[in-house]
Amino acid sequence: MERFSGLSLLRHALGGHQGWKPFWREPEPKAEYDAVIVGGGGHGMGAAYYLAKEHGLRNIAVLDKGWLGGGNTGRNTTIIRSNYLFPESAALYDHALKIWETLSQDLNYNTMFSPRGVLMLAHTVHDVQVFKRHVFANQAAGVDNEWLTAEECKAYCPALNISQNIRYPVVGGALQRRGGTARHDAVVWGYARAADAMGVDIIQNCAVTGIRRDASGAVEGVETERGFIRTKKVGVSAAGNTSVVMSMAGLRMPLESFPLQALVSEPVKPDFPCVVMSNTIHAYISQSDKGEMVIGAGTDAYTSYTQRGGLHIASHTLDAICELVPMYRRLRMLRNWGGIVDTTPDRSPIISKTPVKGLYVNCGWGTGGFKATPGSANLFAHTIAKDEPHPINAPFSLDRFVTGRFIDEAAAAAVAH
Amino acid sequence: MLIIPCPHCGPRPELEFRYGGQAHIARPVDPSPLSDEEWASFLYSRDNERGIHAERWRHIHGCARFFNVVRDTTTDQILASYKTGEFRPEAV
Numbered sequence: 001m002e003r004f005s006g007l008s009l010l011r012h013a014l015g016g017h018q019g020w021k022p023f024w025r026e027p028e029p030k031a032e033y034d035a036v037i038v039g040g041g042g043h044g045m046g047a048a049y050y051l052a053k054e055h056g057l058r059n060i061a062v063l064d065k066g067w068l069g070g071g072n073t074g075r076n077t078t079i080i081r082s083n084y085l086f087p088e089s090a091a092l093y094d095h096a097l098k099i100w101e102t103l104s105q106d107l108n109y110n111t112m113f114s115p116r117g118v119l120m121l122a123h124t125v126h127d128v129q130v131f132k133r134h135v136f137a138n139q140a141a142g143v144d145n146e147w148l149t150a151e152e153c154k155a156y157c158p159a160l161n162i163s164q165n166i167r168y169p170v171v172g173g174a175l176q177r178r179g180g181t182a183r184h185d186a187v188v189w190g191y192a193r194a195a196d197a198m199g200v201d202i203i204q205n206c207a208v209t210g211i212r213r214d215a216s217g218a219v220e221g222v223e224t225e226r227g228f229i230r231t232k233k234v235g236v237s238a239a240g241n242t243s244v245v246m247s248m249a250g251l252r253m254p255l256e257s258f259p260l261q262a263l264v265s266e267p268v269k270p271d272f273p274c275v276v277m278s279n280t281i282h283a284y285i286s287q288s289d290k291g292e293m294v295i296g297a298g299t300d301a302y303t304s305y306t307q308r309g310g311l312h313i314a315s316h317t318l319d320a321i322c323e324l325v326p327m328y329r330r331l332r333m334l335r336n337w338g339g340i341v342d343t344t345p346d347r348s349p350i351i352s353k354t355p356v357k358g359l360y361v362n363c364g365w366g367t368g369g370f371k372a373t374p375g376s377a378n379l380f381a382h383t384i385a386k387d388e389p390h391p392i393n394a395p396f397s398l399d400r401f402v403t404g405r406f407i408d409e410a411a412a413a414a415v416a417h
Numbered sequence: 418m419l420i421i422p423c424p425h426c427g428p429r430p431e432l433e434f435r436y437g438g439q440a441h442i443a444r445p446v447d448p449s450p451l452s453d454e455e456w457a458s459f460l461y462s463r464d465n466e467r468g469i470h471a472e473r474w475r476h477i478h479g480c481a482r483f484f485n486v487v488r489d490t491t492t493d494q495i496l497a498s499y500k501t502g503e504f505r506p507e508a509v
Contacts, residue, residue, distance in 0.1 A: 243464070243465035252458065254457070254462050255465050256463055256465050301434075302436045303466075305490050310431065312431075312432065401461045402453045402457040404453075
């Protein structure tokens with residue numbers, strides 16, 4: 001792998017930038033691997049990277065039915081934060097946030113991580129109570145989160161409308177300064193480039209069509225569009241399609257897949273300095289480095305795999321944005337799209353072994369998986385390599401739905417998370 | 418927005434309805450001997466079908482009644498709707 005640096009940039013500039021090589025190879029699948037990851041998004045590609053880097057497994061492949069990062073990795077609103085209520089969640093997401101902070105250096109690839117602060121707005125007495133509880137719980141757990149008054153919110157994000165005569169006036173907010181955004185494509189590309197350099201085979205446009213098991217029930221390999229691949233370990237990291245892949249091994253998952261929408265405006269000059277989220281009126285907004293306002297909308301009510309959603313869902317979010325930042329009423333929206341998110345009953349993810357020997361699953365990230373990408377990948381790699389969970393992801397097991405030990409962020413976080 | 422054919426009221430916009438999840442999940446007739454695994458499967462595991470899916474809807478801003486719909490989750494096209502208690506049409 002050619003290391004990127006100022007010097008390499010200069011050298012290639014002298015050659016008219018004709019000498020850059022592709023970031024990764026396009027190998028033919030081998031007959032056998034030590035481990036196969038199904039799904040080449042950030043979580044899956046990152047898992048392959050950490051398997052190679054931290055656990056010495058180099059003979060591994062990542063299979064994707066489409067192109068790298070073409071699913072939810074390329075469809076999210078790039079928000080990163082770790083201010084979750086429950087200790088298990090805060091530990092998981094803060095593990096990810098700590099990796100985010102040095103990820104660009106680690107990968108020698110600019111993920112454009114920008115800890116510009118994530119401000120979650122409170123509009124009601126109930127919001128204030130819930131958010132302050134979050135703030136205090138986070139502070140006790142060593143995760144930064146602080147309470148701001150409405151005026152302090154305005155000072156942090158001058159574009160906000162804190163007038164008291166709107167339908168849901170801003171009465172304060174919880175700010176996590178270490179939170180922010182990153183370039184979502186760069187994350188998966190950076191992982192892919194670094195994993196490829198360690199010998200990981202990245203096989204795109206190769207859907208898995210079956211999971212073959214031996215007489216004892218253990219995983220024997222995967223059937224794909226390009227033939228059978230023998231392997232003893234399969235890590236499924238297939239986001240909205242996890243239920244489909246897991247059913248190939250005869251497992252029925254506690255998951256439902258919903259369309260989640262996002263949209264971006266035309267690019268404008270820098271105006272919005274941080275990430276603002278509002279659970280109550282349901283809006284998320286930040287400004288990309290290109291200048292677009294990146295806006296997250298909600299999920300549709302029904303399960304679907306269509307990667308689109310109802311217009312009324314997006315327009316509901318725009319109502320909220322126009323009230324929070326009235327001058328954005330004149331922005332024109334450029335693109336609107338949907339991704340398919342797999343949600344669990346308690347709205348916490350699953351990074352776990354399964355009842356099938358050699359089959360591992362990383363799923364259930366619902367509407368908030370991007371922020372966890374490096375942490376999730378790191379812990380999933382540990383789980384696959386050691387055949388047992390890391391202490392951080394041990395509570396996020398598949399069997400918590402049998403034991404009842406939920407991590408009930410569904411109740412704690414309401415909608416946005 | 419979906420146009421959902423309520424078997425009682427006719428086609429109406431999705432906003433009048435509430436989604437009720439996968440249809441035809443029967444509560445166990447004799448719950449007490451069930452194992453934890455069986456309970457978890459009943460309560461939480463879902464087919465999450467990519468394709469033809471039978472699901473419940475409730476016409477909450479209309480007749481307020483539950484009914485069933487068969488929908489293709491890869492196109493969102495609704496193929497049939499029928500009353501609660503009726504069998505899923507065999508053609509879809």
